[in-house]
Amino acid sequence: MVEPLLKVVDLACARGGLTVLEGVSFEVASGSALVLRGPNGSGKTTLLRTLAELQPAVSGEIFAPEDTVAYAGHADGLKGTLSVGENLTFWGSLFGFGDIAPALDAFELRDLVARPAQSLSAGQKRRLGLARLLVTGRPVWLLDEPTVSLDVAAVGLFGRAVERHLAGGGIAVIATHIDLGIDADVLDLSGFRASAPQGGAFDEAFA
Template sequence: MTALLSVRDLRCARGGVPVLERVSFDLAVGQALILRGPNGVGKTTLLRTLAGLQPALSGEVICAEGVTAYASHADGIKTALTVAENLSFWAQVHDRTVPDSVYATFDLLALRDRAAGTLSAGQKRRVGLARLAVIGRPVLFLDEPTVSLDAFSVAMFAGWMRDVHLAGGGCAVIATHIDLQIDAPTLDLTPFVAAADADGGSDADFL
């Protein structure tokens, strides 16, 4: 099966300090990988390196250009715009249109004309996650995507990930402590922490 994403012997750092090393895996169409490990182990650093937001110290991230998207703890929405205007903005950036189904999928039908600044933390998070369905990138790097979500919204997001994104030919690397009920292997990053004498070792305060 052809891999959408291949990672080979990746070594990555934060602030110039090595954090993880020897990370390798492949993801094919329809596959997800769940990143595990204690706080500070380097999950965010790995995701940012995979997404090309910071350079790797060594190793390879093999993926086609223009197919990836990274979502962090930030919702990435403009508070002065309505929900519909926010999603339309992201659709225009990626030369796409907003599918009507997105509003129902992320429980936003009643909120589409509300200013994003008036939403609760969980509602803002749903708008932020709805961007992923709007931009249509097949390879997703997600850092704690369910933060601020209640159990219903977590299940809703997991359903979209499983039944729409993965079933539709995408893949995802997800850092989460939540059981998303997705058939996906986990990768505990603890064994990949850079050795203490590796150019200064890792520093959990900056991960």
């Protein structure tokens, strides 16, 4: 078994055909977290999507063991007509993990388990979206603004879930503006802004 470790060397990534980040290099060891900071448009989401292999890197390399990544974007991926339990059970079965009880407990969703997801409040939906990460059983969490619409108590729940995940040898890369109360390295992306937009050099047909 390979230690889950995420290593990025001289990565450049693009959004909408324009290179927004270049020269990004970092390592995240098993059991630690990395917080991404930077103003709007600095490429936090782009970097996370590239790490999740949802989009190709312009250049540079990402080293991570195969099938270890769980990506939670801005959208929660919930189906309004399914209940909370059904939503979680579906993702659990897809990732071959099955047991949803720890995820329900971690985000205090047990009382809501039979409610259809469309009747949840924005914060409850977000908690359910984050609980998805726990049922994947994946060691590498990539989180994009995970605390949007969460109240202080829920942010605390989330912080503790991340801490338990790290204690279990997992890693987390989190793009956020607030302090989560967890021990993490900080990477400010404004230092990696691509020097000149390379509009003409990029051809979508051959990307």
